[in-house]
Amino acid sequence: MPEALRIKGLRAGYGESIVVDGVDLSIARGECVALLGRNGVGKSTLLAAIMGLVRVHAGTIDLEAAAVASWPAHRRARAGLGWVPQERRMWRSLTVDEHLSTVARPGAWTVARARAMFPSLAERARNLGSELSGGEQQMLAIARALVTNPSVLLLDEPLEGLAPIVVRELVAVIGGLARDGSMAVLLVEQHSRLALALAQRAVVMERGRVVHEGPSAALAADAPLLERLLGVA
Numbered sequence: 071m072p073e074a075l076r077i078k079g080l081r082a083g084y085g086e087s088i089v090v091d092g093v094d095l096s097i098a099r100g101e102c103v104a105l106l107g108r109n110g111v112g113k114s115t116l117l118a119a120i121m122g123l124v125r126v127h128a129g130t131i132d133l134e135a136a137a138v139a140s141w142p143a144h145r146r147a148r149a150g151l152g153w154v155p156q157e158r159r160m161w162r163s164l165t166v167d168e169h170l171s172t173v174a175r176p177g178a179w180t181v182a183r184a185r186a187m188f189p190s191l192a193e194r195a196r197n198l199g200s201e202l203s204g205g206e207q208q209m210l211a212i213a214r215a216l217v218t219n220p221s222v223l224l225l226d227e228p229l230e231g232l233a234p235i236v237v238r239e240l241v242a243v244i245g246g247l248a249r250d251g252s253m254a255v256l257l258v259e260q261h262s263r264l265a266l267a268l269a270q271r272a273v274v275m276e277r278g279r280v281v282h283e284g285p286s287a288a289l290a291a292d293a294p295l296l297e298r299l300l301g302v303a
Contacts, residue, residue: 072098072099073096073097073098073099073132073135074097074098074099074101074133074134074150074221074222074253074254075095075096075097075120075131075132075133075222075254075256076095076096076097076130076131076132077093077094077095077096077120077129077130077131077132078094078129078130078132079092079093079094079128079129079130080092080093080094080095080116080119080126080128080129080130080131081126081127081128081129082115082116082118082119082124082125082126082127082129083115083124083125083127084115084124084125085125088127088278089112089115089124089278090112090115090116090119090278091112091277091278091279092129092278092279093112093116093129093275093278093279093280094280095116095273095280097222097254097255097256098254099221099251099252099253099254100250100251100252100253100254101254101255101270101271102247102248102254102255102257102268102269102270102271103254103255103256103257103269103270103271103272103273104257104259104262104265104266104268104269104271104272104273104286105117105256105257105258105273105275106258106259106262106265106266106272106273106274106275106299106300107274107275107276107299107300108276108300108301109260111275111276111277111278112275112277112278113226113258113275114156114226114227114258115278116275117153117224117226117256117258119131120146120151120224120256121143121146121147121151121153121224122138122141122142122143122145122146123143126139133146133149133150133151133221133222134149134150134221136149138151147218147220148175150219150220150221150222151220151221151222151224152215152216152218152220152222152223152224152253153215153223153224153226154208154211154212154215154223154224154225154226154228155211155226156226156227156230156258158204158207158208158210158211159211160199160200160202160207160210160211161199162198162199162200163198164198164199165195165196165197165198165199166191166194166195166196166197166198166199166202166210167181167195167196169199169210169213169214170184170185170210170213170214170217173214173217173218174217174218175217175218175219176219177219178219178252179216179217179218179219180217181217183216184213184214184216184217185213187213187216187243188209188210188212188213188243190206190209191206191209191210191213194206204231204232204236205232205233205236205239205240208228208232208236208240209239209240209243211228212225212228212240212243216247220253221253221254222253222254222255222256223247223253223254223255223256224256224258225244225255225256225257225258225259226258227258227259227260228240228244228257228259229241229259229260229261229264230260237261237264241264241268244257244268245268248268248269248270255269257269262296262300262302263290263302265286266286266287266289266290267286267290269286270285270286271283271284271285271286272284272285272286272289274289274299274300276299281299282295282299
């Protein structure tokens with residue numbers, strides 16, 4: 071499959087501070103990659119750099135072969151980057167349906183299809199985003215990204231702080247997206263074993279750099295390596 075996203079030598083951070091230090095990463099359309107690492111190693115900053123939300127000091131970011139490293143975030147979104155932020159970022163004055171219809175773009179992911187994926191959102195279509203539970207807000211954040219019909223979907227800690235029943239529902243949704251084959255998915259997740267089960271390939275960061283890359287199944291089966299890289303028993 072052709073590369074949907076290719077990053078070379080990326081150095082990025084906040085102001086003069088370098089958090090992501092020389093990262094190379096590529097993802098093919100139809101591939102799901104788990105981006106793993108301990109807290110504070112630069113995973114969320116890497117996603118923010120891909121989206122154009124932090125300063126890029128060096129390196130290239132190619133989205134569907136277009137060099138986007140100098141583009142503002144809104145232009146990258148229009149070009150095919152979808153982002154589900156860790157903080158969810160609900161718009162307090164908009165209803166559930168308005169969250170979706172405001173950003174929807176032509177493509178396979180319609181507002182109706184997003185509603186069908188998350189029936190609880192359909193039931194709360196007229197509620198404000200701020201009136202939803204944490205799990206419902208996460209569902210809405212994913213649905214909102216999908217209706218932009220991205221070629222690359224960035225998921226930043228989508229399971230964080232959610233009840234087990236909601237985690238199970240979202241794991242099924244993310245698994246479906248990973249198997250769908252229509253987009254590339256880059257998943258940042260602290261639930262390492264869940265992420266490895268969802269993704270075909272794993273990339274592990276440490277101190278802003280990639281220190282491991284390979285098949286998810288191989289990493290999941292290597293208990294000593296998991297313990298050394300991620301502290302997972």
